Amino acid sequence: MDHNGLTVLDCTLRDGGYYSNWNFDTALVEEYLAACPGLGIDVVELGYVRFEEGRFGPYGQLPEGLTPNLADALPAGHRLRFAVMVDGTDLVALPAAEVGRELKRKLEPGSLPVHIVRVAVRYDKVAGVTGAIASLREAGYAVCLNLMQIDLATADEVTSCLADVVAAGPLEAVYIADSLGSLRPDRTAALVRLFQDGQQAAVGIHAHDNQGFALHNTVTAAGAGATWLDGTVHGMGRGAGNTRTEQLLAVLGDGPERLQPLMDIVVRHFHPLMDKYRWGPSGLYALAGMRNVHPTYVQRIEENTGLSADEKLSALGFLAQASASAFSPALFDEALAHARV
Structure with missing residues (x-):
């Protein structure tokens, strides 16, 4: 709203859901939404829309979570825009x-208006979703494209991806998505400049904190020209978590008084969630980021409380040798069997 042309997007309800299965306490969501307009947050991502049924909580299969109380929690005259994410593989x-019409039909019962759809797709699969993107635009949505695992792309693959992005037509933003937590600042800046120069949409950054670089990468991306910046409250998000919204806002100039309502929510609601779910940087997540191992493997390893430290390291080493940038339950089981030998 007032961060010198930057758009701050908070995706706590979506990315944080990887720990809570997209279940969040009603009081948390109401207090969070009530606070967002005064914080200088521009866009709130409400969760996922799925096109196939699954065992997800209400913010993982919208519009289930979009109950009337949420609209009532928002202050009058707020200027928030609301986003949802769809997975390109869905x-x-x-x-x-039919994608745009079907999404609109699904979201129609929800209490909050959705303005933006973010399509998450691996960097080399963009061509397969261009028709769906056109359909979403025709349905009246602004579309963001989140380029998953872009850090794995070679120079030639980046060039090919850029051509596919241009062919997709007008976009609200194109995101450098650090899916594996593998990005480092120099690579972040280089990718931002490539996408800023190679297509017309704004460039965004969605950072993960495996190596402790989430905030650093986000600030570096902004310095290189990215104008859409993601964060989650207290960093709650898949694997090691994300750029912390409260820290990002502080770096962008928000002072203690403006941040106080958010910090109250962190202490009341997110500290207990962190005690329960234990997201955040760790030695295993750092190694996974360095070796391009999908963070879900580490999350599952940590859930196996009977594993010793050496067994955890052995499992992760096996996965690194297996080039495990995509999660596979079968490969995870194989890694555990290897570690327990």
Whole structure:
């Protein structure tokens, strides 16, 4: 709202859901939404829309979570925009031309208006979702494209990805998504400049904190020209978590009085959640980020409380040798069996 042309997007309800299965206490969500407009947050991502049923909580299969009390919690005259995320792999089950209409039909019962749809797709699969993106635009949505695992792309693959992004037509923003927590600041800046120069949309950054670089990468991206910056409250997000919204806002100039309502929410609601779920940087997450191992493997390893430290390291070493940048339950089981030998 007033961060010198930057758009701050908070995706706590979406990315944080990887720990809570997209279940959040009603009081937390109401207090969070009530506070966001006064914090200089521009966009709130409300969760996932799925095109196939699954065992997800209400913010993982919208519009279930979009109950009337949420609209009532928002202050009058707020200027928030609301986003949802769809997984590009879910779109292949639908005829591309029907995606926009089907999404609108799904979201119609929800109490909050959705302005932006973020399509998460691996950097080399963009061409497969261009029809769906066109359909979403025709349905009236602004579309952001989140380029998953972009740090793995070679120079030629980045060039090919840029061509596919241009072919997708007008976009609200194109995101450098640090899916594996593997990005380092120099690579972040280089990718931002490539996407800023190679296509017309604004460039965004979605950072993960495996190596402790989430905030650093976000600030570096902004310095290189990115104008859409993601964060989550207290960093709650998949694997090691994300850039902490409260820290990002402080770096952007928000002072103690403006941040106080958010810090109250952190202490009341997110400290207990962190005690329960234990997201955040660790030695294993750092190693996974360095070796391009998907963070879900580390999350599952940590859930196996009977594993010794050496067994955890052995499992992760096996996964690194297996180039495990995508999560596979079968490969995870194989890694555990290897570690327990």
